[in-house]
Amino acid sequence: MSDELFYSLIISNIISVLVLYFCAKRLLKYRRRQKRAFTFKSYPIPQCKLEDVHPCFTQSQLGPNPSSAVYFIGGEGVEASLTDRETWVVAALSKFSNRIFEFGTCSGKTSHIMAMNAPNGAQVSTLTIHPSQFEQLSFDANDDSVHKTIAKKEAKFDFFYYSDLPTSEKIEQIFSDSKKLNETKLKGVFDLILIDGAHTKSYVESDSKKAFGMLKKGGVILWHDYKPEAPDVFSYLNNLAQEVPLHHISDTDFVIYKNKQ
Ligand SMILES: C[S@@+](CC[C@H](N)C(=O)[O-])C[C@H]1O[C@@H](n2cnc3c(N)ncnc32)[C@H](O)[C@@H]1O
Structure with missing residues (x-):
């Protein structure tokens, strides 16, 4: 050579x-x-496109449909919140929801965005554990220990993004451990439920069971953090998908259930 x-x-x-x-x-x-982990593996729950989430996402000739326009604030610097694409999904669904429930408020930025986009007269109920109560969280022995610590660490808010803003009039703040939420009076009430509280097995299971009872006919449940890094959420949803139709929304960590009855 x-x-x-x-x-x-x-x-x-x-x-x-x-x-x-x-x-x-x-x-x-x-x-x-995008706050998402890099992986070559495909996830067990089948994916769906945004246009399968709601007709407002149906693409027009030139791109996104004008009816998917939302009031929006980007996620830069916000603790434990949604990506911008996830925020778009939640905001757009909120436009068609009169009663919204969120498990896990954190900074309250998502609650604010849901309230900004929801119709006049709508109500967003958001539940979180009060900082003074985080020691009362009742984890099970086989709950993922990393996410036990995260749930406690994030229980530090009693002043929220929306607190001094007009959206506070649309928002009901509930301070409670989600396992103690008495949902019996909330049967079939909500159009949109976001499950984003403690990411451990016993909590995601308890929050989800309550959410199914609280969902209105035609309503939607969204779970956040469907990814291997939240192993209890990931495995709970993979098992649940064997019983109920669930879809993983493309390029997000959301799983969606639509109550079509
Ligand atoms: C991932 S953050 C929620 C993020 C929020 N949904 C957003 O989009 O900005 C989880 C929140 O759930 C709260 N939380 C954790 N465990 C809880 C429990 N058992 N009951 C109620 N809230 C809980 C945490 O304190 C934290 O505020």
Whole structure:
């Protein structure tokens, strides 16, 4: 092999490695920004597109349908919140929901966005554990320990994003451990329920059972954090999908259930 060929092979290899390195770096940065983990594995729950979530997402000739327009605030710097695409989904569904329930308020940014987009006269009820009560959380022995700690760490809000804003008039703040929520008077009331409280097995199971009872005919349940990094949510939903029709909304960590009865 001539010296010239040898050196040009070395240079082209170096260039290929550099190109691969920068592509991978960019991809990982993008996934981090989306707050989603990088994985090649497909998830067990079948995916659906945004247009299957609600007709307002049906694409027009030039892109997103004008009826999917929402009041929106980006997620930069907000603790434990949704990605911008997830926020778009929640905000758009809120436009068609008179009664909304959220398990897990955190900063209250999502509650504010739901209230901004919901029709006049709508109510958003959002439930969270009060900072003074976090020691009362009643985990089961086999609840994921990482998410036990996270649930306690996030129980620090008693002033919320919406607190000083006009949307507070549409928002009912409930302070309670979600296992203690008495849902018997809330049967069949809600058009939209977001499950985003403690991400441990016993809690996601309890919150989901309550949510199914609280859902109105034609209503929608969204679960956040359907991903292997939230193993209890991931496995609970994978098992549930064997019994009820669930879909994983593409490029989000949302799973959706539509009550079509
Ligand atoms: C992931 S954050 C919610 C994020 C919020 N939905 C948003 O989009 O900005 C979870 C919240 O649920 C609360 N939480 C955790 N366990 C709870 C429980 N057992 N009962 C009520 N709230 C709980 C946490 O304190 C935290 O505020």
